[in-house]
Amino acid sequence: MENPAVHGRERDLKVRTRLQDDAWLHPWLPELERRAHYAGEVERRLTGGSIPLRDFASGHEYFGLHRDGKGWVFREWAPNAAEIVLIGTFSGWEERDDFRLNRLNGRGDWELRLPEGAIGHGDLFRLRMRWDGGGGDRIPAWTRRVVQDAETGIFNAQVWAPDEPYRWRNPPPARPDFPLIYECHVGMAQEREGVGTFDEFREHTLPRVAAAGYQTIQLMGAMEHPYYGSFGYHVSSFFAASSRFGTPDEFKALIDAAHGLGLTVIIDLVHSHSVANEVEGLARFDGTPYQYFHAGARGEHPAWGSRCFDYAKPEVLHFLLSNCRFWMDEYRVDGFRFDGITSMLYHHHGLGTAFTSYEQYFGGDVDDDALAYLSLSNKLIHELNPHAVTIAEDVSGMPGLAAPHEEYGVGFDYRLAMGVPDHWFRLVGKVRDEDWSMGGLFHELTNRRPEERTVHYVESHDQAIVGGKTMIFAMMDAAMYEAMHAESTDLAVMRGMALHKMARLATFGCAQHAYMNFIGNEFGHPEWVDFPREGNGWSYRYARRQWSLRDDPGLKYHQLGDFDRAMLELYNRDRASFAVNLPGLLRVHEDDKILCFARGAYRFLFNFHPSNSVEDYPVETGPDLCRPVLDTDESRFGGQGRIAPDQTFRPGESAGPHEIRVYLPARTAMVLLSSTWGPPGEYRTRSRIP
Structure with missing residues (x-):
């Protein structure tokens, strides 16, 4: 079954739809405009209309x-x-x-x-x-x-005042046009059971990240937090790098080294709430519960046990905006992932709310002051560094978060596509493989507002934090403990290996603007993430990364890691296909479980059927020659090697003039490169779909 409405089509990122052109938003344009004007009024109130916002946001210097x-x-x-x-x-x-x-x-x-x-x-x-x-x-x-x-x-x-201040060595790299983000946590980045350090991360983890093909790191838990098990979400000292990982100079050396490796560095910014501790945190700092926070019940987060900032107070905005500038001034970070945006945006914090209509984004539940703060923080960050990266973590899907200010947007560069991991985990855990919907999968992977950039991912830390499992462990469970040797033919392991690669390839191929992975998940890190706490005997067993699994060529983890690196290499092979083009559907067949789509010069072909392979399957490609550049079933990636290597597909030889016929084994994906031949061994890619 094909979809002729989008068959063979491609959208060009250079022609981004304006927020105002969205027909669904037409009734709400006056409200979007009002919000933008309100943010401007707040800025004028803060600056008096006489100083730049960056000068107002300099409280850390005073x-x-x-x-x-x-x-x-x-x-x-x-x-x-x-x-x-x-x-x-x-x-x-x-x-x-x-x-x-x-x-x-x-x-x-x-x-x-x-x-x-x-x-x-x-x-x-x-x-x-x-x-x-x-x-x-x-x-x-x-x-x-x-x-x-x-x-x-x-x-x-x-007091931190060394005789010799840190001397920076490396300039920040150019902002990537298609960020490949490696989400990580310094404390759990090492294999030993304990708390990792900035120096260990700089010496051992950064080279791994660069070698794996990622060009952006996203550091979680960087700001000081009294309880390690909070993963850094309950911040106490907003201007202090967590000392459990090392000194300020050691953190600077980490960022400096990352820049030297060509890695952009963004950190998690938790301005959605603050820890409730009184001595270590801001709660009742001067004896009042409302100095930094709302008074009464509104100042207490009902689910997180933390305190909620009052974004209407000029002093609070001074504190938070200065905090944004501080990390850019002092530590030269290249941007921020804003955590818990949904909790900030709505008076109900998004709790128990299913966002099913546009009315919910514009009603009385929206906190105008929080929205104004987010708009001003993005304006400030990009004034300080036009190449900075800001990412919004919002599960509600509020329109305009990742739209420019001039279009009445809030100004984030990206928003997390949080529905994508939810969809994958639902499929692998709750839906029979035979019942997976190919059309539904492609819809979930591509159904994003074209005027707002998104970060796609299969899983982040959220899926494996206390109570959850990594995706591969959810599929294999106990088999991971005894059947992950390279030659294993365990059925649960074979299924998990195949779907782990296919899920990442489909998500990466459909990622419209950026792709993300959580540390270690690229090689199928087992089990879950659990920081030391009373309930687990204060154990660090699950708060570390077992790199030895990745490094052992006798284990399938090594094969998964190699596949991930080869997958990211598709971007480096033809960056225009990802930076300029969006995925266009070529074929969906629900009974055969076939999904095919194009991305610039690439053709992504998937057979998700658990048992049925297909031969001579017709796929429209255009008039050009095609050759495979990636195959999830390759033996080096832990597959069965069922697809012959070094094939060349010539449209018209065995099918229509713009069509080829391929062999797709069950639970296998293949990426073809459409090209015109140049001198022997060379080719020129083309970034179009006829």
């Missing part, structure tokens, strides 16, 4: 601890505080008058000036704060380093 030429100056915003004293190793943790802060103004700014030598590099400190009716110790909100005592578990801020 607040916190700094040298000022004569000594040290420390500033903090705490409007409800009645008294603040800096205590630390320099004062024997006692209150001293010479470390007492002075109130600067009616806004609640406090300041302390100290002579050179009063404090020094490595000193620990915190604030002892009092307010009407109470008091307590607090870690400064703008501190750039926080460390935890290994014996007591107590967190303190630390």
Whole structure:
């Protein structure tokens, strides 16, 4: 069964549909315009219309601890505080008058000036704060380093002022036109059971990522968080790199080395909420629950047990926008993945809500102030670096998130295609292989708003975090423990191997703008992800990556890793096919479980049937010669080697003038390159479909 409406068609990314041209959005254009104007009003209110947004977002240069030429100056915003004293190793943790802060103004700014030598590099400190009716110790909100005592578990801020500042060596690489993103976590990147370090990641993991063919890394959990098991989602100190992985200079060295390898670096930015801790975090920082957060029930996240920022407060916007700029200024990151966007966008946080109509994106449940903040943060980031990358994690599908500001959009470069992994896991876990819908699969892989760029992926950390499994483990389960040797013919393993490769190839081939993989999943990392906690005896067994599985040529993990690298090489072989062209459907046959689509000069052919191979199957390709460039059934990729290598398909020889006939074994995919022959051994690709 073919779809003549889209048969052999291709959309050109250079002609992106404008948000205003979407007929479904016509009733809501006034609302989109109102939102854009509101974001502009918020910016004018913050800047007074007289300074650039980047100058407003420079709070990190004013607040916190700094040298000022004569000594040290420390500033903090705490409007409800009645008294603040800096205590630390320099004062024997006692209150001293010479470390007492002075109130600067009616806004609640406090300041302390100290002579050179009063404090020094490595000193620990915190604030002892009092307010009407109470008091307590607090870690400064703008501190750039926080460390935890290994014996007591107590967190303190630390003076970080080495004699020699870090010297950067490598400029950032050019922004990729089709990002191949390697989502990773520094602490779980090593094989030993324990917490990995910035240095280990720089020395051992970065070279693996570059060799695997990825050109972008997405670092999760980079900001300081008191509970390791939160995966970095419950941030406590927004301006501090997590010290459990190493020092600020070691993190800079990691980013510097990544740039030297040609890797773009983005980090996870959690501005959707904050940890509820009071000493380590921002909760009740100055004695009030509403300093940074909403008052009452609205300030408490009902599902995450965390605190919700009040995006209507200028001081909160100052804090968060400055946080965006800080990581770009101080650590030279190339962009951000904004976590938990859905929770920010709606007063109901998206909980228990199935987004089934456009009305839900424009009703009273939408938080205008959060939307304005996201718009301003994207404007700021791209003003600081026009080549920066911003990605929105939103499950609701709100229109306009990844559309430009001039089209009334929020300005993200990409949004995660979160429905794609959900679809894959539903298929492999809940639908019989014989009942998979090929048309439904292609629809899910391509049904994205053409005016908004998306990141496609089969699985991220979300699918395997506590309670879930990696995709391959969901298919193989116990067989992974005993039948993953290279020569295994275990049926569960053969099915899992085949579908693991085919799912990634289909997703990669249909990825309209970017592709992502979670660390280790490219070679079929087994089991699940579980950080040390009381429920697992504080074990690190599942909070690491077993690279030895990938490195062992006697195991099928090695074959999966090799396939992933060969798959990504398709992009490097003909970048225009991915950067310029979108997938166009060639053939769908539900009974045969055949799916064929084109991507520029490539033809992707899939036979998802669990048992039926097809011979002389007709596939329209155009008038050009075709040759296979990738085959999931190759023996080097753990397949059965059923497709003859080095074939050449000439349209018209055994079929129509623009058609070839192929042999597609069951559970196999093949990629053909349509080309015109040049000198022997060379070819010129063509980026069109006749």
